[in-house]
Amino acid sequence: MPKTDYYDDPQAPRANSLVVATAAIVRDELDRVLMIERTDNGLWAVPGGAQEIGETTRESVIREVREETGIDVEVTGIVGIYSDPRHVIAYDDGEVRQEFSIVFHAKRIGGEPRTSSESRQVHWVEPAKIDRLDIHPSMRLRIQHALEGRTVPHLS
Numbered sequence: 001m002p003k004t005d006y007y008d009d010p011q012a013p014r015a016n017s018l019v020v021a022t023a024a025i026v027r028d029e030l031d032r033v034l035m036i037e038r039t040d041n042g043l044w045a046v047p048g049g050a051q052e053i054g055e056t057t058r059e060s061v062i063r064e065v066r067e068e069t070g071i072d073v074e075v076t077g078i079v080g081i082y083s084d085p086r087h088v089i090a091y092d093d094g095e096v097r098q099e100f101s102i103v104f105h106a107k108r109i110g111g112e113p114r115t116s117s118e119s120r121q122v123h124w125v126e127p128a129k130i131d132r133l134d135i136h137p138s139m140r141l142r143i144q145h146a147l148e149g150r151t152v153p154h155l156s
Contacts, residue, residue, distance in 0.1 A: 002040050002041065002091070002092050003040050003041055003089050003090065003091050003092070004041070004089070004090045005041070005087070005088075005089050005136050005138065006087070006088050006089075006090065007084075007086060007087045007136075007137055007138055008086045008087075012088050012090070013088065013090050013096045014088075014096065015085070015088045015096050015097060015098035016094075016095065016096050017095050017096065017097050017098070018097065018098050018100055019050050019051075019097055019100065020050065020051040020057070020060075020100055020102070021048060021049060021050050021051065021100060021101040021102070022048050022049070022051055022057050022060040022061035022064060022101065022102050022103075022104065023045075023046050023047065023048025023049075023061065023064070023101055023102075023103045023104070023142065024046060024047060024048060024061045024064075024065050024073060024075070024103070024104045024105070024106040025046055025079055025103065025104070025105055025106065025142070025143060025146035025147075026046070026047070026065060026069075026071060026073050026106045026107065026108055027105075027106075027107055027108070028107075028108045028124055029108070030124070030126075031126075031127070032124035032125055032126050032127070033046070033124070033125050033126075033127060033130065033143065033146075033147075034046065034047060034065070034069060034071060034108070034113075034122070034123075034124060034125075035122075035123055035124075035125045035130070035133065036068055036069060036118070036119035036120075036121065036122050036123075037119065037120040037121040038118065038119065038120070039117065039118055039119065039120050040118070041136075042120075042134070043134055043135060043136050043139070044133040044134055044135045044139075045135065045136070045139045046103075046139065046142070046143065047064055047065045047068040047069050047071075047119070048061065048064050048065075048068075048101065048103070049064040049067075049068070049118070057102050057104075058075050058104075061073075061075060061102075061104050061106065062075065062106075065106065066111065067116055067118070068116050068118050068119045068122075069111075069113055069114065069116070069119060069122045070111045070112055070113055070114035070116075070122070071108055071110075071111040071112075071113060071122075072108070072109050072110040072111040073106040073107060073108060073109060074106060074107055074109045075104050075105070075106050076104075076105045076106055076107055077104065077105040078102065078103070078104055078105065078153045079103040079104060079105055079142060079145050079146045079150075079153060079154065080102075080103055080142070080145055080153045080154025080155060080156070081100075081101070081102050081103075081153065081154070081155050081156065082099055082100070082101045082102075082103065082138070082141075082142060082154070082156055083098070083099060083100045083101075083156055084099055084138075084156050085098050085099075087099035087138050099138065101142075103142045103145075103146070105146060127147055130143060130147075
C-alpha cells in the first residue's frame with residue numbers, strides 16, 4: 001500500500017490513527033547498517049513495521065527484520081522512541097498515522113539478505129555511504145542517533 005510521509009507540513013492531512021511501530025538499526029560484523037529500499041514509497045529505510053497484537057516490541061522488531069530482509073537479529077538496546085505529532089504518514093486507504101516508532105539497536109545473528117513484498121532491495125551499507133541514499137528526514141534522524149553512539153535513548 002503506497003504511503004506518503006509528511007513532516008512539519010501545514011498541507012499534511014490530519015492524523016486519524018496511532019499504531020505502535022518498531023524498527024531496527026542492525027549492524028553486521030563489519031559495522032555496516034542493514035538498509036532496505038521500500039516498495040511502498042521507493043525510499044531507503046531501516047527494516048521495521050507495525051507491532052501485532054500478542055507480541056512484545058522485541059518480538060515485533062525481530063519478526064519485521066526477518067520478514068523484510070531474511071536476516072535474524074538479536075536486540076541489543078534502544079535507540080529511541082519517536083512520536084513527533086508533526087510527522088504523519090498518509091496511506092492510500094485514507095488512514096493517516098501519527099508517528100509512533102520504537103527504534104532498537106540489533107546485531108545480525110544469522111540469515112542471508114533477501115527481498116520481500118516490502119523491500120525492493122536489501123543491502124549492508126557502510127555508515128559513511130548512508131548519506132548517498134534517498135532517505136526520509138525522520139528516518140535519517142533515527143539512523144544518525146544510532147550511529148552517534150548515544151548512551152541515553154532519544155525520546156520525542
